[in-house]
């Protein structure tokens with residue numbers, strides 16, 4: 001059990017296959033980590049956050065968005081994001097040398113605490129995700145939590161972040177292209193937002209192909225959950241008609257280091 005006092009025994013794990021149109025029944029001997037890597041499955045952890053934590057994240061993020069609007073800071077529109085605000089943690093903003101839309105320290109700390117908790121859960125209960133996707137066996141070997149604490153994770157631009165969507169807000173179809181994405185839905189369908197919402201998924205085909213077809217899976221997990229999926233999985237934050245939808249997202253990989261040998265060849269090692 002990590003320093004965090006969240007009770008891991010409350011967390012449950014559910015594996016959902018992303019249906020592929022060719023319906024080749026996946027009778028797979030692969031580990032969870034390998035199946036995530038291939039884009040075969042989405043893993044959902046339920047009760048990963050307390051409702052009080054979700055409430056804090058939502059209230060603080062909406063307050064930050066209000067303050068940013070008052071200061072006239074408009075969202076720079078990262079990639080396919082269309083919404084009210086996409087706000088990085090303070091550390092993520094500092095890393096990009098752009099404090100634009102950065103979240104306050106107290107909120108950033110809570111987001112990082114949630115992230116570390118999930119990494120600790122992965123280290124302890126989902127080891128194939130740690131070894132396959134985060135190369136925790138090295139060399140040198142480091143736990144997923146250690147990779148976070150020693151700044152050995154490489155994140156997508158301006159992540160970890162909280163996305164705030166209002167009416168019409170969505171995130172266009174894309175793949176995160178890192179090893180692992182953690183997506184924490186923070187809003188409840190039918191209560192906080194109506195008419196759409198949730199995250200749509202396609203099997204690991206090209207984005208052009210995915211854009212021509214309907215998603216084969218839509219998940220709308222309750223707040224407190226976290227979805228884990230691979231960087232090859234095309235997905236989309238579905239538009240909502242009414243209300244507000246927030247998600248907390250982080251996509252990352254273990255920072256690789258290319259080692260050049262005297263004969264001119266390269267091998268990938270880890271710091």
Ligand SMILES: O=C(O)CCC(=O)C(=O)O
Nearest residue numbers: 171198199236237247249
């Ligand atoms: O809003 C969502 O469900 C998806 C967000 C997303 O894919 C991202 O931020 O990379």
Ligand SMILES: [Fe+2]
Nearest residue numbers: 174175176235
């Ligand atoms: Fe994404």
